[in-house]
Amino acid sequence: MKFSRRTWLQSIGVTSLVGAAVSRLGGQAPQPLPSAHDNHSMGVIGRVVSDQLSPSKYLRAWNFADVPPAERSKVYRETKRPDGTLLREYEIYAVDREIEIAPGMFFPAWTYNGQVPGPTIRATEGDRVKVTFRNAGTHPHTMHFHGWHPPEMDGALHGQEVHPGQTFVYEFDADPFGLHLYHCHTVPLKRHIHKGLYGAFIIDPRAGRPPADEFVMVMNAFDTNFDAENEVYAVNTIANAYMQEPIEVTVGRLVRIYLINVTEFDLINSLHLHGMFFDVFRTGTSLAPNERTDTLMLCQGERAIVETTFRYPGDFMFHAHQSEFAELGWMGLFRAVKRDS
Numbered sequence: 559m560k561f562s563r564r565t566w567l568q569s570i571g572v573t574s575l576v577g578a579a580v581s582r583l584g585g586q587a588p589q590p591l592p593s594a595h596d597n598h599s600m601g602v603i604g605r606v607v608s609d610q611l612s613p614s615k616y617l618r619a620w621n622f623a624d625v626p627p628a629e630r631s632k633v634y635r636e637t638k639r640p641d642g643t644l645l646r647e648y649e650i651y652a653v654d655r656e657i658e659i660a661p662g663m664f665f666p667a668w669t670y671n672g673q674v675p676g677p678t679i680r681a682t683e684g685d686r687v688k689v690t691f692r693n694a695g696t697h698p699h700t701m702h703f704h705g706w707h708p709p710e711m712d713g714a715l716h717g718q719e720v721h722p723g724q725t726f727v728y729e730f731d732a733d734p735f736g737l738h739l740y741h742c743h744t745v746p747l748k749r750h751i752h753k754g755l756y757g758a759f760i761i762d763p764r765a766g767r768p769p770a771d772e773f774v775m776v777m778n779a780f781d782t783n784f785d786a787e788n789e790v791y792a793v794n795t796i797a798n799a800y801m802q803e804p805i806e807v808t809v810g811r812l813v814r815i816y817l818i819n820v821t822e823f824d825l826i827n828s829l830h831l832h833g834m835f836f837d838v839f840r841t842g843t844s845l846a847p848n849e850r851t852d853t854l855m856l857c858q859g860e861r862a863i864v865e866t867t868f869r870y871p872g873d874f875m876f877h878a879h880q881s882e883f884a885e886l887g888w889m890g891l892f893r894a895v896k897r898d899s
């Protein structure tokens with residue numbers, strides 16, 4: 559498919575504006591002017607269709623909620639404890655897998671459970687988290703969780719590598735509430751993380767947060783030629799995925815984004831949302847926001863909960879405010895829809 563400037567405008571909903579202008583002129587639609595920029599307009603050519611990760615499902619797929627119940631029970635179980643908290647048990651394995659990160663562009667990833675980012679782990683403060691980690695890959699790996707835990711559960715100290723074929727059980731209390739992450743902590747660290755071994759780890763406060771439409775967004779990037787610089791940037795792995803498939807939200811309903819930066823080789827990454835402002839809860843460890851802004855910068859490993867409410871229907875672009883990252887795939891659309899009640 560040829561992706562012209564015109565089809566890109568259509569994809570972001572600008573055609574309705576053009577149509578309105580034409581009807582005011584009361585005549586023929588003007589022919590688009592030939593432009594030297596036509597052949598390098600921003601946008602996507604083609605589409606990634608794979609079973610490795612659906613960016614739309616991944617947004618809301620914590621604790622394997624996207625997996626059919628029979629399959630889910632093999633990888634996730636929850637058991638009520640006498641004090642009312644839960645024991646949450648996970649089966650996570652590391653496996654090498656080639657993944658498609660942009661149409662026709664493949665990356666030899668190291669993955670948790672075959673997907674990048676790995677499955678989102680979500681508990682409530684005070685729950686017990688028990689993760690059985692099996693290394694089915696070809697290199698030593700670990701799972702290093704952010705949060706309170708004793709050193710033997712750190713997955714980062716010398717001797718804690720889990721070698722191919724071996725299994726290790728990580729077990730700790732979910733604490734503190736907030737937005738955390740987990741990742742491999744085997745050296746060379748930046749390579750092990752960048753290859754795809756990371757995921758979101760959400761701990762909810764005991765009393766919960768206000769009801770909202772919630773999404774997990776992991777800002778990541780890929781060094782496809784191994785020169786220690788990234789060639790493809792994305793949120794949730796697949797470049798421009800949410801340009802192709804905008805994230806539908808409801809006008810007037812609170813939206814909560816769990817935003818994590820795991821980009822390697824670049825010190826910072828950022829989120830900019832068009833046409834509105836949002837509240838920022840840094841690391842999600844407080845119920846009071848730290849700031850209200852429209853551009854949020856996060857260092858490597860840093861994360862924040864972002865809350866906003868769409869006021870107007872229509873399409874709202876979001877992207878890294880590092881223009882280079884945006885042009886290389888880190889861009890998407892929210893599509894705000896008015897609904898009754």
Ligand SMILES: [Cu+2]
Nearest residue numbers: 699742744750
């Ligand atoms: Cu590793």
